[in-house]
Amino acid sequence: MVRLRVIPCLDVKDGRVVKGVRFQGLRDAGDPVERAVAYERSGADELCLLDVSATREGRASAVETVRAVRAAIGIPLTVGGGVRRVEDAARLLDAGADKVAVNTAALERPELLSEIKARLGAQCTILSLDAARRGGAEDPDSSPSWEVVVAGGTQRTGTDAIQWARLAVSLGAGEILATSWDRDGTGAGYDVELLRALADAVPVPLIASGGARTTGHMETALDAGASAVLAASIFHDGLTTVSQVKLELARSGRDVRLPLSSPTAR
Amino acid sequence: MSPEVVLVRTGVANVASVTAALRRLGVEPRLSDDPGVIREAAAVVLPGVGAFGAGMERLDAAGLVTPLRARVERGEPTLAICLGVQLLGIESEEEPGVPGLGVAPARTRRLMGAPRLPHFGWNEVAPDPGCTIIQPGEAYFAHSYRLDDSAALAAEGWAVARSNEGEPFVAAIERGAVLGCQFHPELSGAFGAALLERWLERAAVACAGGVA
Numbered sequence: 001m002v003r004l005r006v007i008p009c010l011d012v013k014d015g016r017v018v019k020g021v022r023f024q025g026l027r028d029a030g031d032p033v034e035r036a037v038a039y040e041r042s043g044a045d046e047l048c049l050l051d052v053s054a055t056r057e058g059r060a061s062a063v064e065t066v067r068a069v070r071a072a073i074g075i076p077l078t079v080g081g082g083v084r085r086v087e088d089a090a091r092l093l094d095a096g097a098d099k100v101a102v103n104t105a106a107l108e109r110p111e112l113l114s115e116i117k118a119r120l121g122a123q124c125t126i127l128s129l130d131a132a133r134r135g136g137a138e139d140p141d142s143s144p145s146w147e148v149v150v151a152g153g154t155q156r157t158g159t160d161a162i163q164w165a166r167l168a169v170s171l172g173a174g175e176i177l178a179t180s181w182d183r184d185g186t187g188a189g190y191d192v193e194l195l196r197a198l199a200d201a202v203p204v205p206l207i208a209s210g211g212a213r214t215t216g217h218m219e220t221a222l223d224a225g226a227s228a229v230l231a232a233s234i235f236h237d238g239l240t241t242v243s244q245v246k247l248e249l250a251r252s253g254r255d256v257r258l259p260l261s262s263p264t265a266r
Numbered sequence: 267m268s269p270e271v272v273l274v275r276t277g278v279a280n281v282a283s284v285t286a287a288l289r290r291l292g293v294e295p296r297l298s299d300d301p302g303v304i305r306e307a308a309a310v311v312l313p314g315v316g317a318f319g320a321g322m323e324r325l326d327a328a329g330l331v332t333p334l335r336a337r338v339e340r341g342e343p344t345l346a347i348c349l350g351v352q353l354l355g356i357e358s359e360e361e362p363g364v365p366g367l368g369v370a371p372a373r374t375r376r377l378m379g380a381p382r383l384p385h386f387g388w389n390e391v392a393p394d395p396g397c398t399i400i401q402p403g404e405a406y407f408a409h410s411y412r413l414d415d416s417a418a419l420a421a422e423g424w425a426v427a428r429s430n431e432g433e434p435f436v437a438a439i440e441r442g443a444v445l446g447c448q449f450h451p452e453l454s455g456a457f458g459a460a461l462l463e464r465w466l467e468r469a470a471v472a473c474a475g476g477v478a
Contacts, residue, residue, distance in 0.1 A: 075454075
């Protein structure tokens with residue numbers, strides 16, 4: 001069976017890795033190529049690179065950063081941020097992305113997903129979904145719902161996140177990167193209810209994002225139906241390593257690719 | 267000394283990751299869709315991302331069907347990746363009625379029984395004892411269709427490696443200096459790099475006139 005994946009995320013702005021809380025208050029977290037190489041060595045199954053400034057500044061993603069990271073690493077690379085047209089997606093693939101994550105532009109014009117699928121295939125078409133809880137408080141007695149937020153979290157759209165995920169998959173999205181806006185950068189754990197609702201709603205793989213602090217958080221996300229767990233701060237800040245997380249996941253009986261199970265690179 | 271490697275420009279494939287992987291092994295691939303170049307090249311990589319119908323249409327329009335068939339039939343160094351290995355087969359459920367290159371006696375069907383599709387991620391590669399380029403390990407897959415396992419493959423001299431995602435399926439095939447991978451060696455980290463290196467070594471031997 002396919003292994004559960006651990007995916008470090010590089011939020012990139014002006015050629016540097018940055019990280020904030022709820023997409024704001026960005027601070028420097030290093031050089032993207034150095035980070036990427038270290039994460040591959042540590043056993044990352046895949047990397048995610050998000051140009052966090054792209055949408056607000058209205059430009060396509062950091063093509064040069066993608067090129068430099070791709071030259072250095074031999075694992076899959078998902079790239080998102082500012083993809084508005086199928087040509088933007090094709091340009092990122094040419095630069096070395098393997099999957100392209102679309103967010104704001106797909107919400108404004110959902111056919112963008114079918115266009116990318118038609119030209120590049122469903123295996124390249126990733127929906128990046130930033131979801132915020134409605135009503136704010138997590139009330140255990142009422143059934144929760146989420147709305148989509150865009151433009152780096154600065155705008156609430158009123159669109160129901162679960163319905164949007166269903167529509168996006170029907171149009172061609174081959175995977176969903178689901179980020180909890182409420183949890184992003186907080187270390188409070190993934191929004192497990194969001195993940196469970198999405199996993200029940202769509203048949204494609206689901207990447208959990210937003211809020212991871214511990215391996216325990218990752219276990220609950222995987223148990224909720226996520227195929228992969230994404231994290232940024234905990235790896236950037238050295239709170240843990242990818243290899244440590246995978247060893248802990250393996251110890252608790254999860255099927256992961258262990259860092260030293262492949263022959264050593266030359 | 268590595269042989270010259272030509273990457274088939276299919277227009278529907280992502281070649282950046284394959285190019286980067288080969289460069290890390292000291293090989294600068296040349297991109298071409300010229301039938302003469304593909305026929306004569308020391309080693310050819312047929313990458314593949316996208317749909318079966320569009321892929322065959324592109325190979326046909328560029329006049330690459332005959333040279334690619336000839337390479338595989340003669341056991342000349344050829345590496346087919348993902349959709350590429352499906353194109354070596356007879357046909358695909360993804361595009362009924364469109365014939366493949368037909369050089370590997372197997373059909374492509376949808377991966378049934380997988381809990382989620384596409385099948386994204388690392389999965390096992392378990393080679394038959396007859397495999398020499400393919401070694402056991404874990405590789406990165408990104409697909410929803412896969413080549414059917416068939417006795418005909420072995421009967422025609424192909425050694426098979428298998429994987430499993432809800433059902434067993436063909437992860438890779440090899441014969442002589444021809445290697446077909448459903449997974450992406452260029453995205454399979456150290457496992458993939460070692461596999462590419464063994465294929466390049468095999469290609470170098472074949473080009474030097476040795477037994478492929």
